[in-house]
Amino acid sequence: MSGGAVADALASCLRQQLAIDLATLQPVGGGCSHRAWWLQGRGGEQIFAKTNRPEQLPLLEAEAEGLAALAAAAEPPGLQIPTSLHCGISGGQAVLLLPWLELRTGPSPGLLGWASLGAQLAQLHRRSLSAAQHGYGWPQDNFIGAGPQANGWHAEWGSFFAERRLGSQLAWAERQGRTLPDAQELLAQVPLWLRSHRCDPVLVHGDLWAGNASLLQGGGATLFDPAVYRGDREVDLAMAQLFGGFPAAFFKGYSEQWPLEPGHEQRLELYNLYHLLNHANLFGGGYWEQAQRSIQALLRRFN
Numbered sequence: 282m283s284g285g286a287v288a289d290a291l292a293s294c295l296r297q298q299l300a301i302d303l304a305t306l307q308p309v310g311g312g313c314s315h316r317a318w319w320l321q322g323r324g325g326e327q328i329f330a331k332t333n334r335p336e337q338l339p340l341l342e343a344e345a346e347g348l349a350a351l352a353a354a355a356e357p358p359g360l361q362i363p364t365s366l367h368c369g370i371s372g373g374q375a376v377l378l379l380p381w382l383e384l385r386t387g388p389s390p391g392l393l394g395w396a397s398l399g400a401q402l403a404q405l406h407r408r409s410l411s412a413a414q415h416g417y418g419w420p421q422d423n424f425i426g427a428g429p430q431a432n433g434w435h436a437e438w439g440s441f442f443a444e445r446r447l448g449s450q451l452a453w454a455e456r457q458g459r460t461l462p463d464a465q466e467l468l469a470q471v472p473l474w475l476r477s478h479r480c481d482p483v484l485v486h487g488d489l490w491a492g493n494a495s496l497l498q499g500g501g502a503t504l505f506d507p508a509v510y511r512g513d514r515e516v517d518l519a520m521a522q523l524f525g526g527f528p529a530a531f532f533k534g535y536s537e538q539w540p541l542e543p544g545h546e547q548r549l550e551l552y553n554l555y556h557l558l559n560h561a562n563l564f565g566g567g568y569w570e571q572a573q574r575s576i577q578a579l580l581r582r583f584n
Contacts, residue, residue, distance in 0.1 A: 287332055290372025291320060294330075298367040298378065301326050314340060314427040319381065327381035328366065338375035341368050343423040345377060347487075347507035354409040354484050360401040361503045383498035391496045392530040398494065398502040399527075399534030402486075406514045407539060409484035417441040417482045419510040425488055428453070428559050430508055438482070438513055439475030442552075443468055450558035457562065459569065467576050471551070474583050478544065482511040489517045490524045490556075515545050519552040551579055 292303040301322035309317040315331040322328070331341060345365035352362035366378040385391060418441055419432035431449040435441035451464050486493070487508035496502050518541065521527045554575045561568035 286372070287316070287318075287374060290374040291318065291330055291332070291376065294367065294369075294371035294376050294378065295320065295322065295328065297371070298369075299326075299328070301328070315377075329363070329379045329381045331377040331379075333375045335370055335373060335375050338368075338370060340424050340427065341375050341377040344506065347423065347509035348379075348505070350484060350509050351405065351486065351504060351507055354405045354412070356401065356404055356408065359397060359501050360405065361497065361501050363503065363505060382495075382503055384503070385496040385498050392528060394496040394500075394502060395528045396530040396534030398496070399531040399536075400538045401502065402504075402517065403535045403538035406483040406485070406517075409511075410481055412484070414482055414511065417510075417512055418445065423508060423510075425508040425556075425559050426563060428563050430487075430510070432510055437472065437476075438478070438480055439472035441512070442475065442555075443471035446555045447471060447558065450555060450562060453562045454558065459561075461569075461573050461576060463576050463580055467580055470580070470583060474551070475548075478513070478542065478548065480513040480515070480542070483514045484509060485512050485514060485517050487512075487516070488556075489520045491521070491527055492524075494527070513548075513552075514539075515541060515548055516552045516555075518545070519549040520556055522549065523553050523556060547582065550575055550582075554579065 288306050291306060295301040295303050301324070303320060304323045305321040307319045309319050315333045315337070318330040318332065320328040320330055333341065345368045348362055348364050352364045355362050361382060363379040363382055366380065368377045370376070415434045416436045417438050418434040422432050423430050431445045433445065435445070448468055451461065451468065454461065486504055487510055488506060489504070493506040494502065494504050518532065518535065521531065554572060557568055557572040557575055561572050
């Protein structure tokens with residue numbers, strides 16, 4: 282769909298859903314699954330929008346659901362989770378409207394801000410335990426980036442992680458003609474490796490790499506683009522060290538609020554194998570080799 286048609290769809294959506302007349306529209310970079318936009322209304326209102334083909338609406342609906350879940354467990358004003366203003370089909374486009382947040386950019390590391398974000402994530406994890414729980418998982422399948430994320434509920438964390446995280450990714454790989462040596466051996470061992478690890482089923486962001494979090498202009502921080510479920514809080518801290526990673530202050534801030542359990546260093550590579558497999562399935566290339574090396578390293582370490 283052309284840019285003009287998308288602009289018409291967004292203008293119609295703003296007017297019908299939020300009673301805002303669109304004055305300005307600009308594309309925003311950074312996403313790989315959807316097109317992103319900065320919208321400004323004639324009254325000065327600022328909105329962030331994502332658009333995609335109509336059949337991609339379930340991805341945006343899952344994102345909106347995940348943001349709402351995180352917002353319910355977060356403690357504002359320090360941690361600001363943008364929640365959906367509207368999610369649906371408009372003018373032949375799947376559209377998600379969110380509040381516009383001014384992200385902090387530039388060379389300043391903002392170490393105090395990152396330490397605060399780490400502490401706020403620990404608080405979010407703890408606060409999420411006050412909600413009704415059904416074990417490990419989520420009521421329905423959702424998405425990890427543009428890839429499917431299998432859920433449902435499971436009483437045992439090790440079995441859930443083996444079956445619904447690693448197992449689902451390996452099955453996807455096989456459907457694409459990729460069989461990773463030793464992967465099935467690793468899959469059988471995972472529940473045994475995790476059996477002695479007692480972890481609470483906290484609400485996790487699920488896709489917490491550095492591109493899905495930011496400090497904010499004027500103070501505070503935000504998380505976005507989640508792939509939520511209930512699982513071991515260590516999965517968020519593990520992914521926060523992948524693909525460039527968060528500043529050390531983030532991890533210090535978290536541990537001061539809620540120290541991680543013994544053995545978390547050994548579980549880190551296991552948890553991040555899920556994301557390597559997902560990236561391999563989505564993007565191919567060197568991610569297959571990274572995933573294979575990780576499988577072999579994990580078998581050597583735990584055996």
